[in-house]
């Protein structure tokens with residue numbers, strides 16, 4: 053099947069905005085790997101669609117049962133990609149998109165998933181802070197934790213070979229067009245297999 057795609061990068065960089073657009077514009081081509089998390093749903097988020105929202109106990113049990121490809125703690129909450137999440141997308145022959153943090157990237161690198169690694173960056177830390185604040189989803193404490201992780205991760209992302217592509221999300225349309233360009237071969241491959 054087609055190669056999966058990992059979207060990483062700091063919280064607030066625009067990963068979910070870009071991937072939602074991709075899923076909508078290329079319906080049936082891409083499929084989202086729905087992660088598990090112990091964080092609370094935000095207004096508008098649906099269980100089973102944006103995340104599988106679970107308790108720490110459920111998450112720990114799942115990990116102990118070997119149900120996860122990778123898992124990490126981010127800003128005090130647990131997150132993880134289940135084998136089922138990826139298999140569900142791959143069974144439909146779709147390009148599987150994973151939205152995961154830097155720990156996830158490192159752990160996926162140890163598996164045989166062989167995705168394309170893309171990092172989404174904000175134009176600056178100042179703009180990142182503004183976008184995160186304007187998103188209105190985080191407490192001040194959560195915002196500060198995300199910001200610290202963002203600064204650390206943007207530094208790590210420069211490590212040669214870690215990402216296939218770094219996309220600066222300044223103008224949304226430009227970043228999106230860069231993203232579809234980077235993925236054009238996968239899009240073509242998935243469309244061919246869908247049509248046959």
Ligand SMILES: Nc1nc2c(ncn2[C@@H]2O[C@H](COP(=O)(O)OP(=O)(O)O)[C@@H](O)[C@H]2O)c(=O)[nH]1
Nearest residue numbers: 063064087124126131132133151152153155156
């Ligand atoms: N390792 C890993 N990270 C994840 C997973 N799902 C989401 N994340 C990451 O967890 C971080 C926080 O995600 P979220 O709570 O949705 O907040 P947001 O990034 O501020 O929108 C982001 O960096 C996500 O990419 C997962 O299954 N595994």
Ligand SMILES: Nc1ncnc2c1ncn2[C@@H]1O[C@H](COP(=O)(O)OP(=O)(O)O)[C@@H](O)[C@H]1O
Nearest residue numbers: 063064065066067068069183187221222223224
């Ligand atoms: N290019 C952009 N210009 C202005 N605002 C943006 C842009 N991309 C995303 N945003 C906004 O920034 C906030 C963070 O984006 P989001 O997609 O939630 O980031 P992430 O999923 O990486 O945490 C959202 O409120 C989103 O609407």
